Amino acid sequence: MSDDGPVSDIENENREEQGPASRDDSEDGSITSIEDEFEMERVTVFKDETLLHPTNLVDEDRIYGRDKQLNSVIRQLKPALDEVPPKDMILHGPSGTGKSLIIGTVTNKLVKVAERRGYNIAVVKLNCVDIKTEDAAVYNLAKKLARELDVPFDLARKGISTNRKYEHLYDLIREHLDLTIFVLDELDSLVGGRRTNNESPAYSNLLYNLTRATDIADLEHQVTTAVLTNDADSLVQGLDSRTESSFSPREILFDDYDANELRKILHRREDAFRDDVLEDDVIPLTAAYAAQGEGDARKAIDLLHSAGEIADDEESPIVTEEHCREAQTKVEVEYSVREIRNASIQKKTLIFAAALCDLYNDTDIDGVPGQIAHNVYEKIAESEDMDKRSRSRTRVWFNEYVTNSLFTSETKGYGRGKGKHTHYYFQKDPENIRTELVNSDDRLEDVHNDRELFREIVRSEYRWLAS
DNA sequence: ACTCCACTGGAAATGAAGGCAG
DNA sequence: CTGCCTTCATTTCCAGTGGAGT
Numbered sequence: 001m002s003d004d005g006p007v008s009d010i011e012n013e014n015r016e017e018q019g020p021a022s023r024d025d026s027e028d029g030s031i032t033s034i035e036d037e038f039e040m041e042r043v044t045v046f047k048d049e050t051l052l053h054p055t056n057l058v059d060e061d062r063i064y065g066r067d068k069q070l071n072s073v074i075r076q077l078k079p080a081l082d083e084v085p086p087k088d089m090i091l092h093g094p095s096g097t098g099k100s101l102i103i104g105t106v107t108n109k110l111v112k113v114a115e116r117r118g119y120n121i122a123v124v125k126l127n128c129v130d131i132k133t134e135d136a137a138v139y140n141l142a143k144k145l146a147r148e149l150d151v152p153f154d155l156a157r158k159g160i161s162t163n164r165k166y167e168h169l170y171d172l173i174r175e176h177l178d179l180t181i182f183v184l185d186e187l188d189s190l191v192g193g194r195r196t197n198n199e200s201p202a203y204s205n206l207l208y209n210l211t212r213a214t215d216i217a218d219l220e221h222q223v224t225t226a227v228l229t230n231d232a233d234s235l236v237q238g239l240d241s242r243t244e245s246s247f248s249p250r251e252i253l254f255d256d257y258d259a260n261e262l263r264k265i266l267h268r269r270e271d272a273f274r275d276d277v278l279e280d281d282v283i284p285l286t287a288a289y290a291a292q293g294e295g296d297a298r299k300a301i302d303l304l305h306s307a308g309e310i311a312d313d314e315e316s317p318i319v320t321e322e323h324c325r326e327a328q329t330k331v332e333v334e335y336s337v338r339e340i341r342n343a344s345i346q347k348k349t350l351i352f353a354a355a356l357c358d359l360y361n362d363t364d365i366d367g368v369p370g371q372i373a374h375n376v377y378e379k380i381a382e383s384e385d386m387d388k389r390s391r392s393r394t395r396v397w398f399n400e401y402v403t404n405s406l407f408t409s410e411t412k413g414y415g416r417g418k419g420k421h422t423h424y425y426f427q428k429d430p431e432n433i434r435t436e437l438v439n440s441d442d443r444l445e446d447v448h449n450d451r452e453l454f455r456e457i458v459r460s461e462y463r464w465l466a467s
Numbered sequence: 468a469c470t471c472c473a474c475t476g477g478a479a480a481t482g483a484a485g486g487c488a489g
Numbered sequence: 490c491t492g493c494c495t496t497c498a499t500t501t502c503c504a505g506t507g508g509a510g511t
Contacts, residue, residue, distance in 0.1 A: 135496065159486030159495050371474065390500055395476075411475075413507030419473030420507050 044274075045311050045319055051272035052305035054298055060105055062268040065261040066098050072252045073106045080121065080179055080224075081114060088211060088225045088247055092232035093254030096296030099228045100125075102254075103183055107226075110181075120176065122148050125183040128190040134202040135162040137190055138209075141182065142169040149176050166209055173213075173222050182210055185228045188235045189403075201238045208243040225249075256295030262287035265297050266304055273308060277318045282307065285324045299335070303327050306334075336428035337436035339404050345441060349386065350394050351401070352437045352444050353377035355430040360458040363466040367410070367423035370398055372461045379457050383450070384443040398424055414465060421465070 050056055063070065073089070080086050091099040107123040114121040124144045131137050139157055142165060146153035155168050173180050184190075184203075191201040213223040225247075229235050232251060239247065257265065266283045286307065290300035306327035311319045340351055353376040357368040374394045381388045402409050407424040414421060426433070438448045447454060 133497080156486060156495095158484065158497085161495060164495095369474095389498095391474090392476085392501080393499060396499090399476095411507085413509085414474090415472085415507070415509030416470080416511090417472050418509080419475080421474065422476095 043312065043315050043317070045277040045308050045317070046272060047274045048272050049305075049308075051269050052301055052308070054301065060109075063098070063101065063105065064264045064268055065257060066102055066254070069098070069102055069252055069254055070106070072250075073102055076250055076252075077106060077110050077181075080110065081117065081119065083119070083178070085179070085222075086181075086224045088227070088249040089252060090227045090229065090232055090235070090249040091252045091254060092229050092235075094230060094256055094294050094296065096294070096298035096300075097254040097256060098297060099254050100183075100185055103226055103228065107181055107183070114179075119178050121179045121181065122177050123181045123183060124148060125185065127185040128188075128203070129186050131190055132202075134190070134205050135165065137202065137206050138162060138165040138169060142172065145169065145172050145180065151176070170213060177222060180223050182223065182225045183228065184225060186230075187227045188229045188231060188238070191238070203235070204239045204243045207239065207247045211243070211246045257291070257297055257300075258295060259284075259287045259291035262290050262295065262297060262300045266300055269301060269304070272305075273319070277311075279318060279320050281321050282319050282324055285321055286327075289324070289328050299331065302334075303331050306331050333429075333432050333436075336432050339401075339406060340433060340436060341440065345443070346387070346389055347397055348437055348441060348444065349380055350374075350377045350397055351406075351433065352447070353380055354407075354424060355426070355434040355437070356454055357458050357462075358426055358430040359434065360455045361462050362459055363462045365423075365462055365466055367425040369421035369423050369465065370395060371419075371421055372458075372465065373398075373424070375461055376454070376458055380444075380447050380454070384446060386443065395422075398422070418465060 046052075051062075060070075069091070073091075076089055077086050091103060093099060104125070111121050111123060122145060124141055126137065126140055126144065128137065131140060139155065142155055143153055149172065151172070155165060184206075187203045187207075190203040190206065207225065207227075210223055210225050227235070227249065236244075263284055266287055270278065270283070283304070286300055286303045289303055290296060293299060303324070304327075307319050307323040310323045310326050310330070314323075316323070340348065343351070350373065354368045354373040357373050357376055361368075371391070374391050377394060378388055380386075398407065398409070401407050402424070405427055408427060409422050409424050411420055411422045413419075434448075437444050439445075
């Protein structure tokens with residue numbers, strides 16, 4: 001790649017050449033007037049930014065490279081229009097390969113066509129990432145369905161058995177609909193609520209109840225499910241035999257995009273930008289960056305979006321390669337801190353403690369032993385006068401983050417008087433994570449300002465274990 | 468080879484928040 | 490109001506483990 005010099009020269013040139021709104025803060029850095037600022041036309045490289053919004057469903061002609069999958073899904077759902085219940089589906093493949101895009105677009109159209117024929121179909125989509133138990137899943141499905149149907153929803157969240165929540169859900173279907181399609185995104189993360197290891201995961205029960213609704217609740221084949229997952233094999237493995245016999249889905253595989261396909265995908269969203277604001281290399285470069293990862297189209301689009309935003313921030317009239325490079329690092333950081341951002345303060349504190357452990361450790365112990373992280377967590381909680389959770393609780397949190405792949409873990413024995421420890425290894429840059437956490441909460445910022453103290457706390461914990 | 472200790476991991480218990488029926 | 494139900498987050502309890510010391 002070329003060095004920075006010429007690139008920034010070009011940038012400056014362009015800015016002076018076109019810069020219609022070169023702001024009047026030149027003289028002494030003061031802004032002329034706030035009203036003037038508002039009156040001034042907004043400078044942006046975007047024409048229709050919503051095209052780059054990740055959850056926004058786009059027209060079918062913007063879908064690229066998924067013809068096979070698109071046709072399978074259509075073929076699968078088509079019988080619904082002849083009042084023949086469609087079979088269940090499982091769409092699997094890595095994230096950002098178009099699973100929810102395809103199912104979303106196809107079901108949208110299906111509902112429209114069905115409406116014209118006077119046939120009532122509802123689609124209820126549930127992302128299971130933040131849902132912990134079967135009970136919560138049923139509750140949310142019922143709530144979403146009620147909203148979809150525009151009927152009042154008066155089901156209590158607690159104090160009512162899961163069975164009754166199912167009944168409520170089935171009642172809604174029975175009363176209002178000919179067919180309901182449940183789209184269960186990332187279903188494999190719905191494992192919680194297990195009492196013992198012998199019991200099957202929550203999603204197994206959920207699938208059982210949804211697929212057997214016809215028998216259980218006397219519905220007439222009015223329910224079909226579409227499961228979206230990264231890993232179909234492990235999901236199917238978690239099913240108990242009962243569910244396995246009632247849930248026999250048609251599998252549709254979504255594989256990675258290569259750089260070439262990503263480029264085409266991005267070109268189809270090009271009109272999110274004004275004409276001619278994208279430098280020629282921007283799209284190929286963005287596609288290449290995204291292809292280096294997992295061929296994730298969502299990430300590619302995020303990168304392009306972010307490059308545009310950076311250009312706007314700099315009030316640059318065009319999007320340059322340099323903006324792409326900046327976007328690359330920005331999005332990388334963004335992705336690594338995302339699951340932490342809306343964690344509770346308790347969890348944040350624990351992750352923060354773990355990050356401090358990783359960063360301050362000066363022994364040759366690898367990773368972060370859970371017990372040490374917990375001790376540091378307690379110290380932080382004490383110094384900020386916060387509630388503390390027990391070791392067994394923080395262990396559960398650690399394990400959650402292992403399944404989220406923020407950490408990997410490994411246990412090591414330290415022998416007499418030291419016990420065995422589970423070590424957690426950051427899979428994302430702990431420095432970024434610390435920065436994110438420091439900015440997100442005042443209490444953690446306090447701790448950060450007191451870093452000498454906590455550095456010593458971390459070190460003495462490690463030294464004890466290392467000696 | 469055996470001992471012993473602190474930690475692990477999983478089950479059971481507890482408690483909070485909420486709801487229902489009589 | 491009372492008694493009994495639900496879910497869910499959390500704590501308490503305890504057998505199991507791994508490897509340094511003896």
